[in-house]
Amino acid sequence: MSSFAAKMRQTWDQNILFSVLLELTYNCNLDCSFCYNEKGIQGKPLSREQYLELFQDLKSMSVFNLILSGGEPLAHKDFFFLGSKAREMGFVIRIKSNGHALHPATAKRLKEEVDPFSIEISLHGACAKTHDKQTRVPGSFVQLVKNLRTLKTLGIRFQLNSVLTRWNENEIADMYNLAEKFEVPLKFDSQVTPRDNGDQSPLEIAPSAQKLRELLQIQHNFREQTKADKAAQTATPRSYCGAGASTIAIDPVGNVFPCVQWRRKLGNLHRDKIRQIWENNAILTSIRQVNEEARKNILAQGEKVSRGAFCPGVADLMTGDASTIYPSVLLRSKLYEDILNRSGTDEKLTTE
Amino acid sequence: MRIEPSIVLQLNSDVRQTRVADEGIILRQDDGEILVVNEVAIRFVELIDGQRSLGELADLLLQEYETEKSTLIADLAEYAGELVSQNVLNVVAP
């Protein structure tokens, strides 16, 4: 029997749609200054009926994971209706939320009606000053901590996600401590991305090299301790990542993209069926080719660059070309190489 | 545990499953445990509905796979026992 990691590689290699991310709405109860969403997006939001039809189609394609994101997914007027339908249909539901609305009654409803496998909650700092600076909603940190306590009390599974920025880079240890207090994992993302409309202003708060190195060192130590699945790391899939190979993303007005980061429009659900886009779409075919090329390109650049957590979607947004290596990849590669040299070990940094 | 052909099984409420190519993936949400199972096993799990007995499920599978009924029932009983002990299935009746 195959391992789960091998099955995941198979989804990449054979273009088996496994995970679909739905940006249900761009409405939000917070106002993060770096938010990549294109708030003023034009178009008609997908209706309840269209979502139900989509769910049926995804089920018939054996899709496993349904990731509900946004904006703030809980701000969608039909969130509970859609979440409970998705549950009834047997999807593994993952939610990306800022956690701000997860008061006791809402959290309880979420568990009973949607029963998500996981909720990934964004944390922007270890104190109110830093977190609220990002969210631009005073009191959001205090509210978040209160809501995390509620989730814990109700036995709801969650994890914390954070993007390392210049604003929170001095609080790495304290953020890990906060996660530890709740006995949940904290996953850091070291890449601040441009907005979906190409605006690069969020990059102004990209972390400093020194703090980025600190984070990479922590992540390296963690991998060393846990000895992450080596077989999974050494397997050789055809594509660089799952974008357009096993995943897609759909925005609130029905536009379909290879991934939440890779905003090349493949079609629109007001006009096209998801199966048709997945199985017979010229743009997606070329995306898959680019993804395969990106893999070869990164490997050809050698170990140094392959350690830099390159993302073709971010490359496309930053440079207009999904295979161009952008500066933060080179920086991460250099820092990571330094970490390995000092620790005397060698391993490849795989994409997270 | 001993599984008779008359037994009725259902999936635990935290279990989610799908197919990837010719194998199945079963996730137990409560502890994040994942099983990768073969084609017949995932078909068996797909057919479990909390209503039909193991014997009835075997009859359905016999329409799809060529095998001896008695062997299939014995294999399913053993496999169902494993899945019960792994908290994937529970016994509804008798």
Ligand SMILES: C[S@@+](CC[C@H](N)C(=O)[O-])C[C@H]1O[C@@H](n2cnc3c(N)ncnc32)[C@H](O)[C@@H]1O
């Ligand atoms: C757009 S939000 C949607 C889900 C939810 N509202 C939240 O904040 O978690 C998804 C994730 O993207 C992150 N994010 C937003 N803008 C970003 C940017 N410019 N660069 C990197 N990550 C960003 C957020 O911190 C969050 O973890």
Ligand code: SF4
């Ligand atoms: S909470 Fe999420 S969607 Fe809302 S502004 Fe912040 S990053 Fe954007």
